[in-house]
Amino acid sequence: MMAMRPRWRDLGSGGRVSMQLWLLGLLLCTGCASYSDKVRDARAALDAGRPRDAIASFNKRLGVETEKQLPDEIKGENVLYLLERSVALQSVGEYALSSRDLEVADKQVEVLDFTHSTLDDISKFMFSDDSGPYQSPAYEKLMINTLNMINYLVRGDLNGSRVEARRLATMQQFINDTDPKHAGVGATGSYLAGFTFEKSREPSEALRFYDEALQHNEYDSLLDPVTQLAKVDGYRTEQIKELLSHAPKDSPEPAADTAELLVIVGYGRVPAKIAQRIPIGLALTLASGDLSPGSRAQANQLAAQGLVTWINFPTLPKPGPVRSVPMIQVDQRAIPPDGTVPVDELAVEAWRETKGKMIASAITRVITRVVAGEVTKKATGGGAIGFLASLGAQATLTATDTPDTRSWSTLPARLAVARLRLPAGKHVIDVAVSGERKQQTVELKPGGWAAVNLTVLR
Amino acid sequence: MALRATLMSKTVQAVVTLAMFCLGCAHSTRAVRGDDEPGLDSAAMSTGLDRRDLQRMLNENMEKMRTSAVVQRWMNENRPAVSVLPMKNETSEHIDGPLQALISDVETKLIEWGGVRVISLENQQDLLNEIRRQYSEGFDQSNIAHWGKQIGSRYFVTGKVYTTDERVGVQRRVQYYMFMQVIDVETGEILFQNKSAVTKAIVRD
Numbered sequence: 001m002m003a004m005r006p007r008w009r010d011l012g013s014g015g016r017v018s019m020q021l022w023l024l025g026l027l028l029c030t031g032c033a034s035y036s037d038k039v040r041d042a043r044a045a046l047d048a049g050r051p052r053d054a055i056a057s058f059n060k061r062l063g064v065e066t067e068k069q070l071p072d073e074i075k076g077e078n079v080l081y082l083l084e085r086s087v088a089l090q091s092v093g094e095y096a097l098s099s100r101d102l103e104v105a106d107k108q109v110e111v112l113d114f115t116h117s118t119l120d121d122i123s124k125f126m127f128s129d130d131s132g133p134y135q136s137p138a139y140e141k142l143m144i145n146t147l148n149m150i151n152y153l154v155r156g157d158l159n160g161s162r163v164e165a166r167r168l169a170t171m172q173q174f175i176n177d178t179d180p181k182h183a184g185v186g187a188t189g190s191y192l193a194g195f196t197f198e199k200s201r202e203p204s205e206a207l208r209f210y211d212e213a214l215q216h217n218e219y220d221s222l223l224d225p226v227t228q229l230a231k232v233d234g235y236r237t238e239q240i241k242e243l244l245s246h247a248p249k250d251s252p253e254p255a256a257d258t259a260e261l262l263v264i265v266g267y268g269r270v271p272a273k274i275a276q277r278i279p280i281g282l283a284l285t286l287a288s289g290d291l292s293p294g295s296r297a298q299a300n301q302l303a304a305q306g307l308v309t310w311i312n313f314p315t316l317p318k319p320g321p322v323r324s325v326p327m328i329q330v331d332q333r334a335i336p337p338d339g340t341v342p343v344d345e346l347a348v349e350a351w352r353e354t355k356g357k358m359i360a361s362a363i364t365r366v367i368t369r370v371v372a373g374e375v376t377k378k379a380t381g382g383g384a385i386g387f388l389a390s391l392g393a394q395a396t397l398t399a400t401d402t403p404d405t406r407s408w409s410t411l412p413a414r415l416a417v418a419r420l421r422l423p424a425g426k427h428v429i430d431v432a433v434s435g436e437r438k439q440q441t442v443e444l445k446p447g448g449w450a451a452v453n454l455t456v457l458r
Numbered sequence: 459m460a461l462r463a464t465l466m467s468k469t470v471q472a473v474v475t476l477a478m479f480c481l482g483c484a485h486s487t488r489a490v491r492g493d494d495e496p497g498l499d500s501a502a503m504s505t506g507l508d509r510r511d512l513q514r515m516l517n518e519n520m521e522k523m524r525t526s527a528v529v530q531r532w533m534n535e536n537r538p539a540v541s542v543l544p545m546k547n548e549t550s551e552h553i554d555g556p557l558q559a560l561i562s563d564v565e566t567k568l569i570e571w572g573g574v575r576v577i578s579l580e581n582q583q584d585l586l587n588e589i590r591r592q593y594s595e596g597f598d599q600s601n602i603a604h605w606g607k608q609i610g611s612r613y614f615v616t617g618k619v620y621t622t623d624e625r626v627g628v629q630r631r632v633q634y635y636m637f638m639q640v641i642d643v644e645t646g647e648i649l650f651q652n653k654s655a656v657t658k659a660i661v662r663d
Contacts, residue, residue, distance in 0.1 A: 103552060107504050110630060111660060158594040159547060159554060166550035166623065174625040200595060 035077060036272055036405035039084060043272060043409060046457045049435065051091045054410075054457075058085040067097055070104060079108040080134060080406055083144070087410040090151060090266075091455040099151040099160070106144045106167070109136050138175045139185040139347050140408045145171065146189035146415070150264050153192065153451035158200050165193035165209065172212065181353075185346045187216040187339065188264075188415040195262060195419075198225055199449050203233040207240065214239035219339040221419040227251050259424050259444035265326040265337060266455040267433040268413030270344045275403040276315040280366075283311040283359050290360035299363050307370050313362040314403040316351040319344035319413060326454075328418045329430040337416035344413035362403070410457055424448070434458050505632040505658040506551045507619075516560055518654035519617070519638040520567050528640045528650040532573045532613075540574045541611040544586070546593050546618035549634065557619065564615055577611050585609065606643030613649070614641045631659040 038061060045053035055067050061081045062071040067089060071078045086101035112133040145168035152160035168189045175183050194209035207229050210222055226240060227247040278286075280303045284296065291299070302308040328335045424446040431438050431454040442450045492498045499510060523529060532538055542564045545557040565576050579586045585608060592601060602614065617638040624631050633655060640650040 107506075111504075113628075159590075160552065163547065163550060163552050166621070170550060170623045170625055170630075177626075 034275060034403060034405045035080070035407075036274055036409075038077070039081075039272070039409060042084065042088075043269075046088065046269065046410065049458055051088045051457060054088045055085060055092070058088065067094065070100075074104055074108050077134070077406070079105050079112065080408065083109075083140075083408045084410045087147065087266075087412070087455065087457065090147060090453070091457050095151040095154055095453075099148055102144055102148040102151070106148075109141065109144065112136075134406045136408070137347070137350055138179050138182040139343065139350055140411070141171050142168065142175065142183075142186040142189055143343065143408070143411055146186065146192065147266075149189065149192040149196065150266075150451075150453050150455075153196065153262065153264070154453045156450070158196055161192070161196040162200060165189075165196050165205075168193055169209075182346065182350045184216040185341065185343055187213050188341045188417065190216070191219060191222075191339065191417055192264070194222075194225075195451075198229060203229045204235055207233055207235040211235070211237045211239050213339075214243060217339045217341060219417075221338045221417065223247060224251070224254075224421070225419075228254070254421055257424050257446045258421050259447060260419065260421050260449040261330065261427065261429070261442065261444065262449065262451040263328050263335070263418040263429065263431060264451065264453045265328070265416045265418075265431060265433055266412030266414070266453070266457075267324055267326060267416075268344065269457050270347045270407075270409065270411045270413055271317045271319050272409035273314045273316050273403075273405040273407045275312055275405060277310050277312050278359075280308050280311055280363075283313075283363055287356045287359035287363060290356040291363060295360075295364055295367060298367050302367060302370050308366050311359060311362045311366060312403050313358050314405045315355070315358075316348050316407070319348055324434040326416055326418075326431060326433040330420065330422065331427055332430075335418045335420055337418050340414050340416040342414060343411055347411070358404075412455060412457065502658060505630060505660060507549075507553050507556060507634060507656070507658070509556070511634070511656045511658070512556055512560060513563075515619075515634070515636040515654040515656055516563055516638075519636060519652050520564070522652040523615075523638065523640065523650055524571060526640075526650045526652075528613075529571070529573070531649070535612075537573060537575050538612040539577050539610055540568060540613045540615060541577045541579060541609050542568070543579070543589060543605075543614050543616035544593065545616065545636075549619050549621040550623040550632065551621070553619070568615070574613075577609055579609065582609065600646075602641060602646050603643055612643055614643060615639070616641065628662045629659060631657060633657045 039057075042054040042057035042061075045051070045057060058081050059065065059067055059069075062069075062078055062085070064071055067085065070082075074082070082101045082105040086098045086105065089095075089098035089101065113135055145164045148164045149161045149168070152158075152164060168186065172183060172186050172190070175186070190209045190213035194206045194213060197203075197205035197209060200206075207226065210219075210226055210229070213219060214222065223243060223246060226243050228251075230236075230240065230244055280299065284291070284299055284303070288296070299308065326337050328337060422444060424444050426441055426443050429438075429440045429442060429452050431440075431452065433454060434456040435458075436454070436456040438452075438454045440452055442452065444450055490498065499508075502508070532540075542561050545560060547554050547557055561579075565578060568574055568576050579589075585605065589605065606612070606614065615638070617636060620635045620637070622633040622635075634657070635653055635655050637651060637653050639648050641647070642649055
């Protein structure tokens with residue numbers, strides 16, 4: 001019993017140095033805050049409706065003075081900070097800077113995807129959930145190109161938007177082949193890509209993208225554009241045929257003195273990942289399908305001995321209700337939003353499918369910690385010193401194990417579009433959502449188009 | 459003594475572990491000059507097009523053009539006026555800037571060959587913007603003659619870059635094709651066309 005209550009003076013000088021180093025290691029590691037801790041200030045600023053403060057907070061994290069600057073090194077968490085900053089920049093109307101951030105991050109997200117190694121997987125299972133490069137889930141990858149198309153369309157730049165549409169198509173193809181259940185989040189992107197190619201006078205491409213959008217969502221506003229496109233291109237699918245069946249016979253060509261207006265509204269925010277603590281018994285039940293029989297038996301044994309009681313793992317909480325509905329008015333006439341995509345719900349749905357694996361890796365890390373402690377105890381001869389060394393080993397591994405709360409947390413929870421044909425000339429667009437309002441006057445040329453965006457991240 | 463030795467050994471292990479932690483964080487950055495850093499310009503840094511790729515595709519096309527019938531025709535026409543129109547970006551990469559820079563490269567080559575008068579669009583920004591807008595919103599072939607008259611050119615040299623972009627497993631491959639054309643302004647006839655290709659990819663070693 002006395003051996004279980006060691007005292008500092010029982011240790012020799014070597015033991016003291018060893019313990020001090022363990023404690024130093026522990027201090028160094030506890031200094032590593034989780035990702036959700038690092039972006040807490042920025043998220044609080046967005047909640048309070050202060051996007052400029054959020055941008056300043058991301059600038060600080062990136063080690064730059066202003067949003068006009070890029071960090072010296074674009075790797076690690078800097079890639080995520082750029083993605084976070086890009087949406088905040090879009091919300092304050094800095095579309096060119098938002099584009100730049102998204103494009104730089106897009107390239108790195110791709111490289112990170114391919115650089116993920118077996119060693120990273122081992123580190124994830126042995127040391128910490130957030131060791132290894134960040135790998136974006138499918139919905140984040142699709143949102144990069146979707147949000148950047150908004151940035152280009154509001155600036156009237158079809159060239160840039162077409163590049164993003166092509167990048168989106170490549171990613172959609174990849175996700176359709178590997179993870180088809182989660183392709184739905186790309187519906188808005190497909191709609192915007194279709195719009196881009198329609199206005200670029202490429203009807204075949206436009207119909208293909210509109211078809212992709214219709215596969216995942218209903219868009220009443222596509223009836224007229226698809227009807228017109230179908231007159232000049234023969235591309236047909238079940239979705240397009242179904243839509244065309246509602247088209248009036250001999251629908252007339254749009255009048256030459258009219259133009260089209262597209263309004264894109266992003267509002268709310270996807271839930272941010274948080275660390276969750278659950279009892280080992282529940283964890284074993286939730287991860288039953290993802291644990292090897294050996295690990296399960298070992299975890300059960302350690303739980304029975306009382307050596308493992310709780311498991312820490314990252315989770316994406318259920319999204320809160322999005323109470324706000326965008327109010328869109330054109331020349332004081334209300335226009336209903338069309339085909340709203342619940343990005344938050346789709347993100348949580350995608351996360352749920354990986355939950356078992358996440359808990360399994362958390363259990364494996366706990367087993368590693370306990371086993372490492374036991375090995376250290378034996379190696380140092382047991383007794384008071386062995387107990388302390390074991391405690392040190394376990395404490396160090398516990399401190400290094402931070403749940404991976406990395407995620408793109410500034411993504412809008414909802415994306416809605418509204419579209420209408422108007423007489424050419426000046427029009428006043430009034431968009432309000434989540435307590436924010438934007439009024440913009442657009443000058444539409446005959447046969448032309450314009451896109452207006454409002455992004456409110458709360 | 460045995461206990462002391464074990465503790466010392468553990469101490470050394472702990473120091474080494476900490477040192478590894480610190481080494482993992484250590485890094486330094488510095489500015490370098492391409493001439494001083496062998497291979498800096500030749501390494502591929504992404505799937506985008508860099509100077510080397512663009513020069514390679516351009517040189518291949520220009521070399522074909524130099525030996526083509528259209529250049530022979532120019533030689534017989536007493537220095538006809540030629541303008542280089544912007545190249546159209548039909549790729550999945552934001553390369554409008556580098557493509558813009560190629561216009562000057564093509565003009566330089568044409569001047570070096572002799573036999574033509576090169577009329578640059580740089581001083582006709584309004585027209586250049588109109589051409590870019592047309593490229594953006596769908597190209598209308600009938601505009602060629604109109605632009606030719608406005609600029610005073612008999613021939614246009616232009617082109618487009620396309621991609622085939624694929625992502626499979628842990629690899630992404632982008633195949634670029636650069637088409638270059640010489641167009642007769644009056645008739646809209648394509649007098650020369652050639653394609654060159656470059657492939658860029660991200661692969662796992």
